[in-house]
Amino acid sequence: MVRPDRKRPVTSVDVAAAAGVSQATVARCFTTPEVVAPDTRLKIEAAADRLGYVPNAIARSLKSQRTNIVGAVVPAVGEYWQNVVTYFSRRLTARGRQLLLFSFLDHAEVNETLEAVMQYRLDGLILASANIAETQLARMRQTGLSLVAFNHPDAAGIVPSVTVDNEAGASELARHLAGLGCTRVLYLGGVAAASTDRARFRGAARTLASTGATCNYMEAGAFTYDAGYRAADTVVNLDRLPDAIMVGSDEVAFGMLDGLRRRGLTAPADVLVTGFDGLPQASWAGYDLTTLVQPADQLAEHAVELASGDGSDSSDAPPPSVVVAGTLRRGLTTRKGDAGRARPGSYSRRNCGTEPSAGR
Template sequence: MKNKKVTAMDVARLAGVSQSSVSRAFSENSSISIKKKKIILEAAEQLGYQPNAIARGLITNQSRIIGIVMRNIQNPFFPEVLDRFYSRLSEKGYHVMFINSQNNEIQEEEVSHLIEYSVEGAIITDALLTSSAVQKFTRNGISVVLFNRYVNDSLSNAVVCDNFAAGKKIGHYLIEKGHENLAFISGPVNTSTTVDRRNGFQSALAEHGITSFLKENGLYSYRGGYIAAQRLLEQDKDIDAIFCSNDISAFGAIDYLRKQGIRVPEDISIIGFDNVAMADWSSYALTTWHQPIDEMVDSSIELLLNNVNGEVRSPEIQRLEGHLVERGSVMDRR
């Protein structure tokens, strides 16, 4: 038989006070005498009272929930991002509603779910917003920040790694290490991460008089990187370095090369992007670009919470700087 739920009214009766006093005992910055508060908390403990966040949310219009919409949860980069978001948000008293997304653009249903629960903000990782979605969030006073992706439509706040600068530095780095015949394995085309990383890379190569290089779409996946490497080598056997625009596809590319008896980095250098945990595993020892996840998460949350009141501000895109991590997958050919 289901127990009857314990409410503030029950606590009030036991403690000999009013329901509003019980509510004040559980709030910060409320006027209540120390003595009465003590009595109330003891009564609550005795009854096993737990404030009802749903009722509180209805009254205050503050759910204390942040929605995190995440794609590619099985890419090790994103569990790390989720871990960091969770830490920071729970420190600030927020709870996380998790939405596992499947599409490049957040779906109407996903938007509806977030609005239904009056989330106080939404972090969208690795996906984009339609203008209809932006409108719905804005109309409902829900602050949104795109994490790791952005669009130049001036509608959404975003926090990304400075991918262009990173791609450029990677380009210079590979050339300075003596590589001449470079190739690029991208993620899904037209995503801001792919475009910016490739454009930065291209910019660096152009400065060295290299006006073209081979590109294949690695779909940001292990298998995609494996196949992309295969396709690149079919086109040009003299490639001496490949910039993979994420770590997972770099692992796939490395495994393809190894299967062909091509040594990494002796024969072909591989560099990745993200710096996931297994980049450090000695079977890969991947040289890669470290994304500043901590800073990106902190900036995202700051941007998010500074808009939770629904103030209309000009959306901004924050680009944060990562850094190179040298391990063993890039040869020094000088």
């Protein structure tokens, strides 16, 4: 193995010298191999291999004005988002793109860090559930980068957007509950200000109203396990329990289930419970939650497709807005037949001194 001097990285010029050709031919060999003669190609490849040459994507990007990098701005917390990031990464890799990730705790951080991210001349940027200043949005579009709003229904029309059909999904869950005879439903949202939250409640309320059922709204305060766990206390103290609790997200629903159980109530025996998102854990035996499964892989694929910027963005065309339907998952938490059959040896939560808390 040749010792590449350790200080100076080997460039296409070095390879050219070693192979006895010009730098241009070396470049062609790595971008459009078909235009270079087979025997010279072999010579070049041999030399490149011997020297340990790795093309410099930075220089390439500078010249070609494309980085092949797509950014994603994603909330730092929440099981849902962690899953989505994985799908982003996989889909992008499949397309030969790289993922530059920025996960934020607070919405305030976003506009700050976006400045730094913009310097990298990304090909596209996926904004997941982030509130971006309109002025910044405009500036970003002018740079020719492909923006995509993910799970941010409000953005549709302004920016290309990809989202599950929140309203129809909640409607489907509501119909499921109505079919089970529920007439008094409580909707437990995460954050009332979130557009997804509102859309889901709208779908639920509309459908339930059409069946003559009532649907009150209650806010957990966050899309977290803890928020659901605490909300259970409020629910238990109501004058009268609802027939069903529609929870705005799976993670909050898990907290609700555990919170109810702590107070001696279980689903589906005492009250039916549904979630929204279709997290892997919803299928875990410990919860087995009825929920609306988001086709996360499809959603990610659409987002990546739009963000990869293959389509020319003629700015006067209306931005494409993809809405994908979710699918209902019927779990134990709305299975009336199983109601209330407690069993000895069941998991007990009594006399447990410490209050559990999510996070670390």
